[in-house]
Amino acid sequence: MESYPLYQMIDENGEWVNKSYEEEFNEEKVKEFYYHMLRIRTYDQKGVALQRQGRIGTYVPFPGHEGAQVGSALALSENDWMFPTYRDHGASLTFGADLDRMLLHWNGRIEGCLPSKEKRIMPASIPIATHLPHATGAAIAEVYKGTDNAAIAYFGDGATSEGDFHEGLNIASVFKAPVVFFNQNNGYAISLPIEKQMNSETIAQKAVAYGIPGVRVDGMDVFAVHYAVKEALERARKGQGPTLIEAVVIRFGAHTTADDPSKYRDQEEINRQKEAKDPLLRLKKHLQFRGFWSEEWVESIQSDIRKEIEAAVEKMENAPAANTDDMFDHVFREPTWTISRQKEQLGLIGGNR
Amino acid sequence: MVMSNEIIKTKATSQSLTMIQAITDGLKTMLDSDQNTIIMGEDVGRNGGVFRATDGLQETFGEKRVIDTPLSEAGFVGTAVGMALAGLKPVVEIQFLGFIYPAFEQIATHVTRMRMRTLGQYHIPMVIRAPYGAGVRSPEIHSESVEALFTHLPGIKVVCPSNAYDAKGLLLAAVDDPDPVLFLEPMRLYRGSREEVPTGDYRIEIGKGTRVQEGNDVTIFAWGAMIPLVMKVSEQMKKDGISCDVIDLRSLYPLDRDLIADSVQKTGRVVIVHEGHETGGLGSEIISIINDTSFLYLKAPVEKVTGFDVPVPLFSLENDYLPSTERVETAIRKAYTF
Numbered sequence: 001m002e003s004y005p006l007y008q009m010i011d012e013n014g015e016w017v018n019k020s021y022e023e024e025f026n027e028e029k030v031k032e033f034y035y036h037m038l039r040i041r042t043y044d045q046k047g048v049a050l051q052r053q054g055r056i057g058t059y060v061p062f063p064g065h066e067g068a069q070v071g072s073a074l075a076l077s078e079n080d081w082m083f084p085t086y087r088d089h090g091a092s093l094t095f096g097a098d099l100d101r102m103l104l105h106w107n108g109r110i111e112g113c114l115p116s117k118e119k120r121i122m123p124a125s126i127p128i129a130t131h132l133p134h135a136t137g138a139a140i141a142e143v144y145k146g147t148d149n150a151a152i153a154y155f156g157d158g159a160t161s162e163g164d165f166h167e168g169l170n171i172a173s174v175f176k177a178p179v180v181f182f183n184q185n186n187g188y189a190i191s192l193p194i195e196k197q198m199n200s201e202t203i204a205q206k207a208v209a210y211g212i213p214g215v216r217v218d219g220m221d222v223f224a225v226h227y228a229v230k231e232a233l234e235r236a237r238k239g240q241g242p243t244l245i246e247a248v249v250i251r252f253g254a255h256t257t258a259d260d261p262s263k264y265r266d267q268e269e270i271n272r273q274k275e276a277k278d279p280l281l282r283l284k285k286h287l288q289f290r291g292f293w294s295e296e297w298v299e300s301i302q303s304d305i306r307k308e309i310e311a312a313v314e315k316m317e318n319a320p321a322a323n324t325d326d327m328f329d330h331v332f333r334e335p336t337w338t339i340s341r342q343k344e345q346l347g348l349i350g351g352n353r
Numbered sequence: 354m355v356m357s358n359e360i361i362k363t364k365a366t367s368q369s370l371t372m373i374q375a376i377t378d379g380l381k382t383m384l385d386s387d388q389n390t391i392i393m394g395e396d397v398g399r400n401g402g403v404f405r406a407t408d409g410l411q412e413t414f415g416e417k418r419v420i421d422t423p424l425s426e427a428g429f430v431g432t433a434v435g436m437a438l439a440g441l442k443p444v445v446e447i448q449f450l451g452f453i454y455p456a457f458e459q460i461a462t463h464v465t466r467m468r469m470r471t472l473g474q475y476h477i478p479m480v481i482r483a484p485y486g487a488g489v490r491s492p493e494i495h496s497e498s499v500e501a502l503f504t505h506l507p508g509i510k511v512v513c514p515s516n517a518y519d520a521k522g523l524l525l526a527a528v529d530d531p532d533p534v535l536f537l538e539p540m541r542l543y544r545g546s547r548e549e550v551p552t553g554d555y556r557i558e559i560g561k562g563t564r565v566q567e568g569n570d571v572t573i574f575a576w577g578a579m580i581p582l583v584m585k586v587s588e589q590m591k592k593d594g595i596s597c598d599v600i601d602l603r604s605l606y607p608l609d610r611d612l613i614a615d616s617v618q619k620t621g622r623v624v625i626v627h628e629g630h631e632t633g634g635l636g637s638e639i640i641s642i643i644n645d646t647s648f649l650y651l652k653a654p655v656e657k658v659t660g661f662d663v664p665v666p667l668f669s670l671e672n673d674y675l676p677s678t679e680r681v682e683t684a685i686r687k688a689y690t691f
Binding site: 162322 | 403452661663
């Protein structure tokens with residue numbers, strides 16, 4: 001059987017494993033990666049804090065995934081499609097989703113599902129793996145329309161056990177759809193460790209069954225991720241069909257703010273791995289190694305990021321109250337009589353608020 | 354730990370439990386008494402379930418009987434079909450009712466049909482547990498109340514307790530039932546209150562509702578998470594001299610036709626409250642039973658207070674989606690003054 005080695009560009013000390021792309025990953029590019037990774041981590045810390053303070057609902061943290069999400073999102077072209085899950089808001093924000101809308105989503109607002117007007121970023125898919133066939137369909141439609149746009153679908157290790165994973169990949173492979181199936185394998189589906197999720201050693205090897213390329217990268221190495229996704233997108237645009245990418249990451253924290261990981265895994269061991277493998281720390285070491293790091297630069301971007309996030313939180317909290325019309329008015333283009341009647345009755349009597 | 358459990362077992366005949374604890378206790382009673390029972394689902398083992406319904410059970414009964422499955426609802430419900438064919442009694446947990454759809458094909462095409470297809474040679478004694486309902490600020494698709502999709506399917510019974518006592522008794526009855534049962538758990542009531550729950554084994558008959566408040570003026574039919582709401586409103590109504598006969602149907606398929614008729618024939622005025630969508634909801638089926646059994650006893654048109662014909666919205670609007678005290682009160686007054 002083919003083997004699927006873990007592909008790296010930089011090691012845990014931030015030094016080159018594969019130097020061939022040094023020119024491509026120039027100072028500007030590396031700093032762009034770091035900026036986005038710092039931005040989404042700062043946002044994530046704010047998200048957890050807001051949940052703890054009761055200012056938003058259940059929140060899904062993603063620390064450990066920043067390299068995978070930023071590396072992949074920055075590989076996309078302007079008009080590509082993104083089909084994320086609930087843990088991929090870091091990728092959505094990097095590709096261009098609106099920050100305050102994202103926070104509205106965590107605050108239980110339908111407006112939070114509204115895609116950005118500029119980018120084709122779908123609202124996070126909650127039911128596992130259900131959006132993989134959507135990415136396949138969007139990609140097939142782009143071919144039909146004669147564009148060279150592609151699609152990317154995000155999903156976790158647990159999603160590979162759902163039927164929709166197979167169906168999405170199979171159809172995409174049959175039609176050579178320009179789609180990248182981007183798996184972030186963090187080793188846990190809530191509490192279930194990967195060795196109880198599947199009998200296969202890697203996720204990348206599942207590509208064999210569909211006759212498509214499977215690539216396994218260190219998902220905490222932003223360069224390796226970026227390069228793999230870019231290459232897959234190029235193949236896709238050339239009509240060479242889909243690619244399955246497995247980005248191996250660690251979920252540093254809980255599944256959601258409602259989850260207690262100490263119930264099912266040794267959190268201290270995870271913390272030790274975090275210290276060694278943190279994608280931000282690794283990129284910082286790389287910046288230092290190449291002489292691109294400066295405290296003033298980091299302080300300045302950190303301060304910009306904090307301001308941006310505070311402004312978004314304020315906007316989220318000052319948003320006009322949720323409007324009950326929104327749940328009635330968009331079920332169909334023209335409401336059916338049952339919906340019109342129910343809307344009228346609620347207006348006369350009032351809800352629970 | 355074992356010591357203290359033993360003491361409780363021998364000394365006490367009941368204990369004060371929340372609904373979630375009563376469910377855990379029921380599952381434990383089941384695993385203790387029947388070697389052929391097993392539990393399967395996502396995160397039910399080491400994690401003890403996302404709501405802790407199976408907390409500690411894998412530790413006590415082992416990984417062969419309390420099984421963490423891959424993330425695969427169609428897979429483990431289908432696997433449970435095979436296990437049931439081979440003589441086991443699987444109790445599977447769907448993490449939230451809104452995530453049951455991948456397994457819908459298994460339920461609609463196999464779980465519900467096996468007995469008939471084999472003219473009774475095989476049957477599927479399976480229980481599917483699923484938390485349901487809105488009102489706890491859950492994320493999208495975690496708040497569905499689609500019991501009517503399942504009461505419509507021939508071949509599966511559907512039950513839904515509103516309190517800890519009924520939860521354990523109905524669960525054990527569902528496990529005992531030779532046919533498949535969907536056991537809906539109102540997650541909003543998991544930890545809301547405690548009540549005395551007998552230790553050990555007892556059953557609540559599937560197909561029987563219960564009168565939770567005796568009254569003469571207006572009948573209210575409800576179940577699950579709607580019961581505390583209608584009890585609150587019926588208390589308020591007492592101040593205005595309106596007495597409500599509150600019926601907790603608790604068995605949604607089959608419905609308790611006799612109890613429905615008994616109450617309607619007494620009051621002649623009816624309000625049905627459910628959190629599922631209105632069109633095709635169970636309320637319409639109850640009206641059909643009233644039509645068949647008690648048409649000439651009616652003094653007013655039957656009122657329905659239900660969820661709307663819209664996807665359950667994200668939580669900022671979920672309380673507007675749900676039947677409210679105001680809507681229930683308005684319906685009671687309308688029926689009463691007609």
